[in-house]
Amino acid sequence: MRWNRKDLLGIEPLSAEEINHLLNTAFSFREISTRPIKKVPALRGKTIVNLFFEPSTRTRTSFELAGKRLSADILNITVSASSVVKGETLIDTAANLEALKIDMIIMRHSASGAPHFLASHTKASIINAGDGWHEHPTQALLDMLTIKDKLGRIEDVKVAIIGDLLHSRVGRSNIWALTKLGADVRVCAPRTLIPSSLEKLGVKVYWDVGEAIRDADVIYLLRIQLERQKANYFPSIREYARLFGIDREKLRRARKDAIIMHPGPINRDVELASDVADSQNSVILEQVTNGLAVRMAALYLCSGGDIESEDTY
């Protein structure tokens, strides 16, 4: 297939075929980072702006490096969210960037839908690097690449996503990707952190971690924001760690070779016991490596530089 989208705003609008196309492209780009000279001219002459309205080190660095490996010129702009409370600032920012003839904007914003808003006001390609509670498509893609690497497939893989589903863009994007690719998805969190009607997205909802991870192939932990406790979503960090945190004891319910995933950064010994995070089951650092390849693929495809993909991966 060929990639026909200007923007990558989320996983929800993508077909399984499009997701696989992105993964195949990422797979073919992964080799570049193992070369002595880690650079190809695929995006030479293109200008990419990292426009981050929310602090982020991992994602921003990953996108920056991905762009550089493809020989694009990268501009990093970090804006405090308060300065864009007025929407015209956002449009003005886009208009100014467009006047500088940039080609792509990688955008992170605390408001769900902000990249969609920008996409409708600029000719530049927009890649969503996380919007509010809505989506974080490249995170889900790097997670898919990691699962496929480790388990050889995604279809019928049993995945338990545990943590704050209500406020998680990573959770939502992963649910879309996994269900579209045929995985068996279970989610688990305190009832207060499960968004309304989530089961209608094709997932099973559990309050009991033991049940959720029974025979699981993948255990995916979401970061717990410590301030959620102050908002009374759960009574204490201590209780959350006891009931929902994954430690060696709970891990026994899953398959022995189950992989442990986390989008980072980890709250050690809250959602994930430190020894489990550092165990052989953990693929957290491989996720980071795959993030680079996935972002190279997203930049490349959305810049219009598609190649006919073969299902080599």
Add this chain to the structure above:
Amino acid sequence: MKILIKGGRVVNPQAPASRLEPKSAEPALDAIMDVLIEDSTIIKIGKNISDANARRVDADGMVVAPGFIDMHTHLREPGREDEETIESGSRSGVKGGYCALAPMANTEPVADNVEVINFLNAQAEKYAWTHIYPVGSVTRGLKGETITEIGEFKEAGVVALSDDGRPVTNSRIFMLALQYAGMFNLPVISHCEDVHLTEGGCMNEGLNSTILGLPGMPAAAEEVMVARDIALARWTGGRVHVAHVSCANTVELVRRAKFEGVNVTAETAPHYFSLTDDAVKTYDTNAKMNPPLRTAEDVEAVRQGLRDGTIDAIATDHAPHTHVEKQVAFIEAPFGVIGLETCLPLVITKLVDEGVLTLPEAIAKLTLGPARILGLSMGKIETGARADITVFDPASEYKIDVNTFECKCRNSPFNGWRLKGKAVHVIVAGQPRLLDGRLVG
């Protein structure tokens, strides 16, 4: 000045015999007639009236109805004249078929004292194209702490009380307001929302909010307050009017309260019988309102509530916001949509044409219903009545274009919709304000 409205279908609505009678009573009049107006009064209704001295207004193929009354409008004056003024809002009203508007009190400053009410009356006297019947706030500064000088409001012409935009959260204050307002036979219009349940929310809580990653406002937040208000109306005997009904359980609570004989009335707005929260799926801030658009089941319940008389009136909740204010990420946008120029076509297209209401029933929701709630001697076409008349073409089909609106703002989710029904002539107290679809004045 004499005006002779010739050959229209004159509909003089009549309230149903029982509030919850599924089959409403026949209208008091529904026939092809002529209406003769002299100065501000209807002096004759009949067939083949001729008067050589009268200005003739052709109503052939059209409906001649009492002038529409919008009991829930935000005119933004004083304070936000960039969004709307009494003049622009009432011009917009006339274009939509309205003869009377009741502007809400949440202006800047708040209409919480008689000086602001007097200012509104003075501005209306000078600039309004329709009758303006101010709504005073229930509490000072909309803070929910101290009730306003309701007796003085009544003398100044206030027709209802409301802190609309926010609820009176303190139940004791709300109860006292109901009791005190009862002395002056003024309804207390309640914005039913438990703000603890909606805190941070920007759309209906449900599958769509989950998909969009937007914080939700559960329907229960509305139901909780409706249940409280009904309990307090039952207890005090005061008059509670539930504003902008949006969800199924609110309809059911009001229905049961009416059966019980509680003094409660209700209104809904066209967006709640025309749209679901699917309209938010593109993050269109024009579909952001409070209460939020809800599910298909809720829309159906609202339509059923209109049909069986649970919901007495259709109001617009006309809430203008500038383009700049709405041109932001969804969560940051203000709540509200304009509605004065789209209400009639939505009523005709979504309610009358789809068989939810008969034409006379629909007219009653726009005229007699609000008139009764606000205690206005309007809503009827009768000899001797004040000549507030709306003539509209129910068959005229056209594409909604917000750029043609008289309203200062453009925040409508209905732009581009093809709808039927358009006001053609509007006469306010005997004065032509709209003739052949054009404003005159």
